[in-house]
Amino acid sequence: MNTKIAQFLVDRQPETPCLVFDLDRVTENFRSLRKALPLARIYYAVKANPAAPVLNRLVDLGSAFDAASIEEVEACLAAGARPADISFGNTIKKARAIARAHAAGVSMFAFDSAEELTKLAAHAPGARVYCRILVENTGADWPLSRKFGTSIEHARALMRRAADLGLDPFGLSFHVGSQQTDPAAYRAAVARAAMLFTDLRQGGIKVRMINCGGGFPTRYRDDVPDVDHFARAIMDTITEHFGNDLPELVIEPGRAIVGDAGVIESEVVLVSRRGAETDLRWVYLDIGRFGGLAETEGEAIRYAIATPHDGTAMGPVAIAGPTCDGADILYERANYRLPIALSAGDRVRLLATGAYTTMYASQGFNGFAPMAEYYI
Secondary structure (H helix, E strand, O other): OOHHHHHHHHHHOOOOOEEEEOHHHHHHHHHHHHHHOOOEEEEEEHHHOOOHHHHHHHHHHOOEEEEOOHHHHHHHHHOOOOHHHEEEOOOOOOHHHHHHHHHOOOOEEEEOOHHHHHHHHHHOOOOEEEEEEOOOOOOEEEOOOOOOOEOHHHHHHHHHHHHHOOOEEEEEEOOOOEEEOOOHHHHHHHHHHHHHHHHHHHOOOOOOEEEOOOOOOOOOOOOOOOHHHHHHHHHHHHHHHHOOOOOEEEEOOOHHHHHHHEEEEEEEEEEEEOOOOOOOEEEEEOOOHHHOOHHHHHHOOOOOEEOOOOOOOEEEEEEEOOOOOOOOEEEEEEEEEEEOOOOOOOEEEEOOOOOOOHHHOOOOHHHOOOOEEEEO
């Protein structure tokens, strides 16, 4: 538990649910990534947490930014980011969003289809573009491979088409899946991208960049490899394929920069048993899937939970949110155990919840307001 956040919660006793976020932890995480991968430019994945204090801190640290929408582009610009330091990294963009970003000076755009490439040529003429290729997401708790990316063969044709359309076929990208816990996933993906990169170069396409995406994990309930393991996997494979003639490298961390910087404090609304024949208790919190914990879908991201009764006798629980929706169950099969003494009115803390929480919250489902946010 972060002592700075713990002290804030003791001193302020804010209403729940709320996120308390330590900006100094962002600085530590950013610098750790930069130290581990000094040859890679960091483009923070804004979608992980787009709060202005986070963006302001990262601008001060010299970060670049991966934006998923024109709104995120404009939030980065408002925080002081240079247009040249923003990549419009979503492969699904409205034509008018492309035009607005290009007019603002953004010159780097992602694509993975001929149709998107046509829009880019029309509304961001001359822009640097990079094609997202499909790679395996094995080892990721939150896979991303079905919706995005294209085959090597299609990417090869698209990059040639980009040059024909007057765009700059700048690079290739991939994403090994969010909360990726296996460094081997990066080795395989880099090797796949390097093969296409070399083919394109030999075919006269002046490709210059490989974007290794995000996926770097945060520790939740279980230990994960530290960033150095992933850095070695990336750089060893890059060196194996390119020797001293290295391409420009980009990484797009989100969770790894902000995940462990935040803690959500929540109140227990009810603890109940569904029958005398079971030891299983249902613990209902004042935050659930619709309040910001969307990544509990499929019990994929499993947050560690701290309670005021830790260290006492424990028992099995199912954990759910407060809404009148049967889908608002966080954990039922993931073998959570919480103290027997836990009761309504207790406050609990969901740890490492700085990424993909506040921005996922509904705007008032069942009348529940989005959680408060404190950046300290």
